[in-house]
Amino acid sequence: MAYRFIYRRTVAFSDTDLAGIAHFAQFFPYMEDCEHAFYRSLGYSAHQMSDADGGWVGWPRIHVSCDYRKPLRFEDEVEIELIVAEVGNKTIEYRFQFRQAKGETTVIAAEGKMIVACVRFSEETMKAVKIPQAIRDKIEQAPEELRQCFIN
Numbered sequence: 827m828a829y830r831f832i833y834r835r836t837v838a839f840s841d842t843d844l845a846g847i848a849h850f851a852q853f854f855p856y857m858e859d860c861e862h863a864f865y866r867s868l869g870y871s872a873h874q875m876s877d878a879d880g881g882w883v884g885w886p887r888i889h890v891s892c893d894y895r896k897p898l899r900f901e902d903e904v905e906i907e908l909i910v911a912e913v914g915n916k917t918i919e920y921r922f923q924f925r926q927a928k929g930e931t932t933v934i935a936a937e938g939k940m941i942v943a944c945v946r947f948s949e950e951t952m953k954a955v956k957i958p959q960a961i962r963d964k965i966e967q968a969p970e971e972l973r974q975c976f977i978n
């Protein structure tokens with residue numbers, strides 16, 4: 827079972843503003859990229875995940891936030907850590923830490939939070955459903971001491 831995942835990336839030029847600093851809105855796609863890489867590490871695709879009945883389930887966001895501590899700049903190496911803060915019947919709460927490499931140390935640049943709901947899609951609607959057991963079996967809630975390391 828997984829409750830922690832680390833994703834690494836480099837801040838691209840297109841992610842930055844005129845000052846060369848990563849635009850605040852870029853942190854949201856970074857969280858989403860990390861989440862999708864987490865699903866791939868479990869053998870799933872965020873785009874085509876199915877439940878036991880073969881129905882297509884997805885994970886729309888019901889809350890996303892980010893607190894910024896230090897700027898990230900063009901070509902900075904960034905480590906994004908995802909932890910599973912809470913697994914409910916129909917929702918999962920992820921917390922993220924963005925760490926910038928500074929030589930041998932890292933500095934927390936930002937912390938984020940994302941809550942997703944499990945939904946099943948039909949031709950015209952989507953409806954919140956219980957997280958399929960096969961998926962739940964692969965995702966575990968992080969231990970309390972790890973969750974306390976994330977401020978959000």
